[in-house]
Amino acid sequence: MKAVYSFGITELDEALGGGLEDGSVTILEDEMGVFSDILLSYFIARGLKRGDDVIVLLTEHPIQYYVNMINILGVRADVAMEVGKLVFIDAFLSPFTVSRSIQRTKFAIRNVGSLSDIRQTLQSAIQSLGETDRLRIVIDSLSQFLPPMTQSPQPAAIFLQQQHVERNERGGVLLALVHRDGHSPHIVRSIEYIADIVLRMCFSESEKNRKDVLLYVLKTNDPLLFEKLQNKVFICSYKQNRLLIHEKDKIII
Amino acid sequence: MVVPLISEDVTVDPSAFLGEYGGYIDELAVVAKAVSGETLYQSSIAPSMLDKENFFERFSNIAKYLDIRTYAVVHAFLDKLFHRKFKSVSLNAEEIPVPETGFICPNKKGYWKYLAEMLVEIAGLQISGIILLDFRFPWRKYCFCTECIRDFRMLEDLPVYFHYELLEERIDLYERWLKWRSKILSDALKYLVNRMSCLGKNVPVIVEVILDPLSEMIDGVFEYFGQDLEELSKLVDGFVLNVFPFSTFDKDAITDDVFTSIISLNKPIYLLYTKNLTKDEFEILKEIAKIVDAKKIFIKFTQIAS
Numbered sequence: 001m002k003a004v005y006s007f008g009i010t011e012l013d014e015a016l017g018g019g020l021e022d023g024s025v026t027i028l029e030d031e032m033g034v035f036s037d038i039l040l041s042y043f044i045a046r047g048l049k050r051g052d053d054v055i056v057l058l059t060e061h062p063i064q065y066y067v068n069m070i071n072i073l074g075v076r077a078d079v080a081m082e083v084g085k086l087v088f089i090d091a092f093l094s095p096f097t098v099s100r101s102i103q104r105t106k107f108a109i110r111n112v113g114s115l116s117d118i119r120q121t122l123q124s125a126i127q128s129l130g131e132t133d134r135l136r137i138v139i140d141s142l143s144q145f146l147p148p149m150t151q152s153p154q155p156a157a158i159f160l161q162q163q164h165v166e167r168n169e170r171g172g173v174l175l176a177l178v179h180r181d182g183h184s185p186h187i188v189r190s191i192e193y194i195a196d197i198v199l200r201m202c203f204s205e206s207e208k209n210r211k212d213v214l215l216y217v218l219k220t221n222d223p224l225l226f227e228k229l230q231n232k233v234f235i236c237s238y239k240q241n242r243l244l245i246h247e248k249d250k251i252i253i
Numbered sequence: 254m255v256v257p258l259i260s261e262d263v264t265v266d267p268s269a270f271l272g273e274y275g276g277y278i279d280e281l282a283v284v285a286k287a288v289s290g291e292t293l294y295q296s297s298i299a300p301s302m303l304d305k306e307n308f309f310e311r312f313s314n315i316a317k318y319l320d321i322r323t324y325a326v327v328h329a330f331l332d333k334l335f336h337r338k339f340k341s342v343s344l345n346a347e348e349i350p351v352p353e354t355g356f357i358c359p360n361k362k363g364y365w366k367y368l369a370e371m372l373v374e375i376a377g378l379q380i381s382g383i384i385l386l387d388f389r390f391p392w393r394k395y396c397f398c399t400e401c402i403r404d405f406r407m408l409e410d411l412p413v414y415f416h417y418e419l420l421e422e423r424i425d426l427y428e429r430w431l432k433w434r435s436k437i438l439s440d441a442l443k444y445l446v447n448r449m450s451c452l453g454k455n456v457p458v459i460v461e462v463i464l465d466p467l468s469e470m471i472d473g474v475f476e477y478f479g480q481d482l483e484e485l486s487k488l489v490d491g492f493v494l495n496v497f498p499f500s501t502f503d504k505d506a507i508t509d510d511v512f513t514s515i516i517s518l519n520k521p522i523y524l525l526y527t528k529n530l531t532k533d534e535f536e537i538l539k540e541i542a543k544i545v546d547a548k549k550i551f552i553k554f555t556q557i558a559s
Contacts (some may be wrong), residue, residue: 050335051300076297083367131337
């Protein structure tokens with residue numbers, strides 16, 4: 001049986017059969033205003049709590065943003081960074097923050113349009129961890145590698161394919177965020193094909209519950225699990241620094 | 254006084270244990286950080302052991318209510334979680350009596366910070382002291398990891414091909430290497446104690462010293478484990494002698510002379526016995542306790558129960 005990487009959110013983990021399966025590549029699609037970065041933070045914090053190695057590649061936020069969120073979840077990100085359990089790759093495209101952020105991480109990507117730059121930096125970050133049993137790679141977000149931010153979706157697709165092969169061979173999981181509303185549907189669809197698991201967080205379309213944030217499992221690499229999940233809808237809420245996810249129409253106590 | 258040591262493998266419910274034995278004990282030692290690297294308390298730094306996330310807190314809180322003092326036992330440089338990342342390396346590994354799987358090189362400064370922050374967390378719990386186990390190098394001829402080679406080579410201006418054989422050839426260099434190695438441990442302890450002192454709470458720290466004929470009793474701890482007891486005694490509130498962890502008990506090996514050096518440091522000395530205990534062995538332990546004036550003998554709870 002393959003190892004799994006949980007989120008630390010009971011109902012979501014149970015639905016996914018314990019979490020994301022070792023060797024898998026997962027896409028988390030979101031839209032403007034949903035708290036997808038909190039779900040990513042849960043995934044990172046859970047990894048650190050379980051003793052996993054975690055690499056976080058940031059293209060849209062400074063490192064401190066995630067450090068603060070991880071701290072809120074009860075994990076000392078600074079200590080995890082000090083012992084090399086948590087490694088940030090800074091690809092946040094601001095000429096002012098790049099120089100500052102290098103003080104916090106050895107790894108920076110200056111050109112997110114360059115596939116080789118991304119790949120090499122990620123490889124160096126993985127090597128810096130030394131021998132690792134369990135690895136979580138989180139990307140916030142892959143949208144910076146896709147049109148309209150870049151000329152072509154090809155580099156992102158190739159990157160995901162490479163990760164697909166590498167994670168299958170070497171283990172570990174990759175969880176990447178994509179802003180669904182920032183790209184044309186066929187581009188999003190093209191990378192959905194490559195991913196093993198596709199999750200989607202979005203606002204409810206019904207007039208009555210427009211503020212509800214819903215989570216769907218659009219694809220999994222386990223056909224039995226997919227059969228179980230394909231028609232399920234989860235409601236996400238964030239209260240008092242806690243992310244709650246439960247199945248729609250299921251009463252939680 | 255015999256003090257039960259509750260290790261991570263004990264499957265006992267804290268309230269049931271203290272309900273049954275609480276009336277007979279004044280003190281208790283509970284593992285807070287296990288050899289696996291996991292904690293038995295809710296930590297924001299290290300992963301907690303599955304199903305034992307609040308094990309330590311439950312023990313210490315109930316014990317406090319019953320006026321029982323709790324000591325937190327921490328496996329310092331034995332950590333299987335970080336072993337791959339920070340492992341201690343021997344170039345010329347001789348047979349060591351116990352597999353050293355899991356020893357961290359004490360020269361890893363990043364690990365000091367990790368350990369220090371963990372001790373700060375533990376010091377914030379209801380405890381009367383911290384017992385640092387495995388605060389040592391694993392054995393002789395350790396450590397020759399990249400950092401250790403680089404640091405000592407630069408300090409002594411040695412050639413790039415510096416290795417253990419060079420130390421064997423030059424006795425003066427070997428002595429300086431031993432001293433340099435022991436300074437790493439003293440510096441690490443200084444760092445930990447300083448970090449804990451920021452809390453403004455005085456938490457006594459007790460360091461484990463191995464007493465075993467294989468490592469030449471107490472006189473051998475400097476060469477085998479890098480512990481300079483005189484230097485360490487300036488920073489700790491006591492030593493706990495781990496009695497014969499590698500060898501079977503030999504009454505003849507225990508004479509007053511063995512303990513002269515540690516007694517002369519004028520620090521409280523305690524005893525720790527981690528193996529199966531027979532009545533005869535317990536008598537020998539009591540004899541040692543008399544010689545070193547040990548007020549406490551820590552014995553694994555499972556041994557006391559059996």
